[in-house]
Amino acid sequence: MQRAMLNRATIEVADTAEVSGRLTADKVNLDRFQNLIRKVRATLIPSSLRWILLFAVLIVPQVLRGAASASATPQTWHATVGAESSDKGRQALAFLPNEIWIHAGDSITWTFDAHEVHTVTFIPDTGPRPFFQLVDGSSTATFDNSTTVSSPGGFADLGGVFGQPPPPNAFTKGDTFTVNFPTAGNYKQVCLFHQNMTGVVHVLDATQELPHDQDFYDREAADQRRDLLSDRDGRSVAACGGCAACNSLKAHVTAGIGEISATAGGTQPWAVERFLTDQIFVRAGDTVEWTNQDPMEAHTVTFGTAPTGLALFNPTPNVTMDTDGALRGVVSSLTDNVSSGIIAAAAQDPNSGMGNQTPLGLTRFRVTFPNPGAFPYRCLLHDDLGMKGMVIVFPKNVPPK
Numbered sequence: 001m002q003r004a005m006l007n008r009a010t011i012e013v014a015d016t017a018e019v020s021g022r023l024t025a026d027k028v029n030l031d032r033f034q035n036l037i038r039k040v041r042a043t044l045i046p047s048s049l050r051w052i053l054l055f056a057v058l059i060v061p062q063v064l065r066g067a068a069s070a071s072a073t074p075q076t077w078h079a080t081v082g083a084e085s086s087d088k089g090r091q092a093l094a095f096l097p098n099e100i101w102i103h104a105g106d107s108i109t110w111t112f113d114a115h116e117v118h119t120v121t122f123i124p125d126t127g128p129r130p131f132f133q134l135v136d137g138s139s140t141a142t143f144d145n146s147t148t149v150s151s152p153g154g155f156a157d158l159g160g161v162f163g164q165p166p167p168p169n170a171f172t173k174g175d176t177f178t179v180n181f182p183t184a185g186n187y188k189q190v191c192l193f194h195q196n197m198t199g200v201v202h203v204l205d206a207t208q209e210l211p212h213d214q215d216f217y218d219r220e221a222a223d224q225r226r227d228l229l230s231d232r233d234g235r236s237v238a239a240c241g242g243c244a245a246c247n248s249l250k251a252h253v254t255a256g257i258g259e260i261s262a263t264a265g266g267t268q269p270w271a272v273e274r275f276l277t278d279q280i281f282v283r284a285g286d287t288v289e290w291t292n293q294d295p296m297e298a299h300t301v302t303f304g305t306a307p308t309g310l311a312l313f314n315p316t317p318n319v320t321m322d323t324d325g326a327l328r329g330v331v332s333s334l335t336d337n338v339s340s341g342i343i344a345a346a347a348q349d350p351n352s353g354m355g356n357q358t359p360l361g362l363t364r365f366r367v368t369f370p371n372p373g374a375f376p377y378r379c380l381l382h383d384d385l386g387m388k389g390m391v392i393v394f395p396k397n398v399p400p401k
């Protein structure tokens with residue numbers, strides 16, 4: 001112990017000597033350097049010239065910068081729409097970034113970066129939100145707050161709902177939409193497919209300074225994309241084994257899950273467009289329950305042939321409603337056509353005094369399987385992203401896996 005203390009004292013003395021030695025050496029070097037500068041300055045630069053140099057260093061760049069912003073040529077900014085995991089199952093339903101400051105006369109080009117469909121739509125002030133099915137859209141537009149402009153909506157997501165094929169200009173991953181903004185103002189940006197996917201474009205007068213450059217928005221978009229695609233919340237489901245519901249329900253499947261996050265510019269949801277789990281094992285006579293746990297995204301649970309046209313949105317006629325509001329069907333064979341129609345959370349209520357309360361959403365679908373077999377099913381809105389599942393029914397006396 002004694003020796004350890006002595007050793008430490010010796011080390012400290014040595015350290016102090018070394019540090020003070022280093023400081024002295026640094027001070028000497030600094031003094032030499034300053035003397036050299038003084039000599040060079042006195043020899044090479046007369047005092048009158050020093051003022052001119054100071055002017056050149058401090059004043060000229062400011063003047064040039066002012067001239068540049070006053071005569072700025074219109075600029076095209078870049079942003080992205082949506083993002084997805086490599087298996088397309090996880091989707092960021094977001095404008096990335098969802099808040100951009102530009103000058104009047106500038107344009108923004110949005111690149112669509114996901115297989116899930118979106119629109120980039122600007123609606124004058126508090127004007128009506130058009131049906132996405134009816135928006136033809138284009139790949140370039142000018143928004144001056146007088147008429148709605150949008151990238152194409154159409155029927156791309158619905159595989160020919162109303163018996164119509166997808167429009168030839170339906171947007172897919174990699175397509176771009178460019179909007180020019182000639183007039184200063186703050187414009188809300190929305191996706192007609194996804195209610196909570198919003199943003200804002202601040203269009204400033206050309207004399208005002210912009211807060212950020214393109215590099216900033218690229219970094220911000222990358223950060224938001226990573227956060228939305230890596231969010232792991234909300235995947236656990238409460239475990240229960242003994243209550244009455246568990247005794248009558250033999251399996252549960254989450255039919256989509258998601259969250260809505262926000263920035264100062266608007267809301268940015270993420271969604272898992274999958275059945276979790278996509279394969280379940282039950283016995284003949286068991287009932288499986290699907291629940292949609294996404295705050296915004298709609299899904300269907302569809303066995304057999306898909307209904308066409310508007311019927312896609314509704315339960316097939318063989319589906320009934322339980323007293324607790326859940327939908328119920330029976331799938332006895334592979335030729336049964338049974339579909340939940342849309343199951344989705346209710347839209348958010350308007351604020352107090354601002355309108356009527358929205359009705360409860362249809363978020364549960366129960367299907368009983370009386371006979372053994374393997375029954376494939378899918379979501380009619382997202383099967384193109386891989387939202388498909390299978391119910392494997394064992395005979396009554398064979399325990400499921």
Ligand SMILES: [Cu+2]
Binds near residue numbers: 256379381382383
């Ligand atoms: Cu779906």
